Amino acid sequence: MFDWIPIEYYTVTHYHVLLLVALFIVFNSLIFDVSDKQSIRIFGPLGYFIVLVLILYMGLRPINVHYFGDTSTYAGIFKAMRNGQEAKIQKDYVFNYFMKWCSNFMDVHRFFLLLDILYIIPSLLFSRKYFGQYWFFAMFMFIGSFSFWAYGTNGLRNGLATSLFILGLYFYNRKVIMYMIFTLGYFMHASLIIPIAAFVVSGIYKNPKVYLYIWFASIPLSLVGGSAWTTLFAGLGFEDRTSGYLTNAEGNLEQFSQTGFRWDFLLYSASAVFIGWYFIFKKQIVDRFYIHIFGVYTIANSFWILVITAAFSNRFAYLSWFLMPAVFIYPMFRYKIWKDQYKTFAIILFSYFMFTYFMNVIKER
Known part of the structure; x- marks a missing residue:
């Protein structure tokens, strides 16, 4: 779907787009107040559009060992499962049995797309629950975090496990469900302990x-x-x-x-x-x-x-x-x-994201 973007610019394009969004938030904060309902409503449709594009962009990334090492590793395992190779599963049971199950009826690209849906949606649910109409600002801070992209494209099991932890926090007042989700996260990747x-x-x-x-x-x-x-x-x-x-x-x-x-x-x-x-x-x-x-x-x-x-x-x-x-x-x-809470927040958000941009774009040049 995004084959027109050269593989060597695929990741950096993601960060350039996020920089434009961060600048838009800052400029909006300089003009409007957080209590301005009409202004805040802009971010609802914009937020859903960005989340949708991110899911597609991250989930349908190229499979290339030089840029997404873990993606290539998991792709090889997944294709072997699709070809009927017997898999010996001794750890991370949730992830491995889920991969084995998916290999029965979908190709590797749809599998990675599904993984990134599962990776991103918990942050969206968390943001929607705890921040209401301001959910997009929280969601952008998740998306704009230093390692968010990396753990949706490389450290897949780590990323999925921590997303399940965030999903568990969604059920913070329903402890049984919360701990069940935490347990799923642990069996997604044991480091969640x-x-x-x-x-x-x-x-x-x-x-x-x-x-x-x-x-x-x-x-x-x-x-x-x-x-x-x-x-x-x-x-x-x-x-x-x-x-x-x-x-x-x-x-x-x-x-x-x-x-x-x-x-x-x-x-x-x-x-x-x-x-x-x-x-x-x-x-x-x-x-x-x-x-x-x-x-x-x-x-x-x-x-x-x-x-x-x-x-x-x-x-x-x-x-x-x-x-x-x-x-x-x-x-x-x-x-x-x-x-001036909205303006102060926008400055904090922009500073937070600029660490991400510096470490992943400027420093990597």
């Missing part, structure tokens, strides 16, 4: 100061402990591939070119910690759901900081980063915080 565990812990210890203490303590502990934390967590019984992200530096280095203590990613993570601290402690936002989400983010992010020197630690970073849009935007469209 980290945000699930963080969810349980932050549900028991509801003091956000504790979350901040944990996060700040993880930085010196990581600097002092170094690879010892990687070795420790790798021996805790994680599923084989998840442990491999921590220990197989040589095998993973091609997929994550920079190792060592990533101060740039730490600052990126710290932005959500700061915004949560600002809303909860400075602006006195007392919201059970928000404090819980902030706890999940800080605890899961602390785990990543401890293993930050691992060659493939970005897979663990995403287990907290996928919640950053919710941490940023939730109070801004649920509570009155600033006088």
